[in-house]
Amino acid sequence: ALTAVTSRQEAGKPIEEVFPRFRGAAKIAELRFIEPDIDRIVDTGAQCVFLALPHGVAAEFAGPLVVRGLRVIDLSADFRLNDPAVYEEFYGGAHPCPELMREAVYGLPEFRAEEIRQARIVASPGCYPTSILLPLLPLLSRGLIAPSSIAVSSVSGASGAGKKADATLLFAEVNESVRAYGAPKHRHLSEIEQELSLAAGEGVIISFVPHLMPVTAGIASTTFCLPKGALSELSSAVSEAYAEAYSGSHFVRVLGEGRFPDTKHVVGTNHIDIGWAVDHRAGRLILFSAEDNLGKGASSQAIQSFNLMFDLPETEGLLNY
Known part of the structure; x- marks a missing residue:
């Protein structure tokens, strides 16, 4: 189940107000955005967190979340690369958490399914x-x-x-x-x-x-x-x-x-x-x-990886969304 959604800008607002397409959706529409605070996220009982943050910011959240026992699917670029030097070259700054770069699995399910199943951090491709x-x-x-x-x-x-x-x-x-x-x-x-x-x-x-x-x-x-x-x-x-x-x-x-x-x-x-x-x-x-750049190129591919990580059918939630 979806336990929390975070946003600094929309904190306090129900999901259906920010995204009207979810009006009437059971257990989702009235869920309110909270501030992106690690302790609050952990307290919700979540097992996995999707990060849709700017590069550089996502890594600052991913490290502490993994330490607290949560699994992470990162939609930013922070864990897609194996080499910190390449990250710095293309993204203009040192990686905030280079020790986790090698652990992260590049989340292309058609080629990394077994690695994704075991991963603590999945880097969803661009x-x-x-x-x-x-x-x-x-x-x-x-x-x-x-x-x-x-x-x-x-x-x-x-x-x-x-x-x-x-x-x-x-x-x-x-x-x-x-x-x-x-x-x-x-x-x-x-x-x-x-x-x-x-x-x-x-x-x-x-x-x-x-x-x-x-x-x-x-x-x-x-x-x-x-x-x-x-x-x-x-x-x-x-x-x-x-x-x-x-x-x-x-x-x-x-x-x-x-x-x-x-x-x-x-x-x-x-x-x-x-x-x-x-x-x-x-x-x-x-x-x-x-x-779809927002689907297979982003959010729905991240859900495809989530399904693998939690032993759900790979198509769960993806055939009629």
């Missing part, structure tokens, strides 16, 4: 990384593509920037406009390259350019890479790799060659759709994916 890693990891681990050839272009809805007041995110600025940002060194590159390097067994550096598009939610990523083998055999090899990786997956939907994912069909779900095309003229493999 939205862009999820959309990029799930198409690439099965191919890299099989040696089907050249790691040094990877380039990604992604587009995301405006909700990916959060709720903070920002003139560049005003309706009049976002509407009827698409623009790149964060290139050439977006923060999410750090975790993307870490996980790709682990899969490839060698250091991987990629090019990545994100774009803001005038919709509320959704991410579509297009990945370009060079195959290692013959183009004539590539499509069947890709199909086999995805079948092996995702045939038992509840949430990864492999559409097949020549099928192009659409954000319209994944927003509001925990699904990610994947397709691909072999460009015989250019000698490249092109991968396509679509997900």
Whole structure:
């Protein structure tokens, strides 16, 4: 059961006032926000805490909560990286709790399910990384593509920037406009390259350019890479790799060659759709994916990890939310 929700800004208000969609929801609607105080959280009897805090702040809560015996699912970037030096490079400051970085499990359930089940701290992946890693990891681990050839272009809805007041995110600025940002060194590159390097067994550096598009939610990523083998055999090899990786997956939907994912069909779900095309003229493999940046790219993927941690069905609460 949900035992507490915290917010400095909304403390004292019932959930249904801040999020009207929960009006009438049993045991939830009247629950009131409390200040994010560790002692108060522990006193609620909670077994697990979801942290949706800025990087640097989340780690300050995670350490004491784990010491007090609670498990943590962190939706910030604080525990996604293994190397404190890489964290400092990409996030502009020393990690507040480096001793816990190695313990944390990168929460990509399709590849780390058993580790997630045992974890005290799960680092839920970023939205862009999820959309990029799930198409690439099965191919890299099989040696089907050249790691040094990877380039990604992604587009995301405006909700990916959060709720903070920002003139560049005003309706009049976002509407009827698409623009790149964060290139050439977006923060999410750090975790993307870490996980790709682990899969490839060698250091991987990629090019990545994100774009803001005038919709509320959704991410579509297009990945370009060079195959290692013959183009004539590539499509069947890709199909086999995805079948092996995702045939038992509840949430990864492999559409097949020549099928192009659409954000319209994944927003509001925990699904990610994947397709691909072999460009015989250019000698490249092109991968396509679509997900909800707030769902599979954030909150619902965190719930997927929670279900694994507490021996619940992996789909619990995720099929009709």
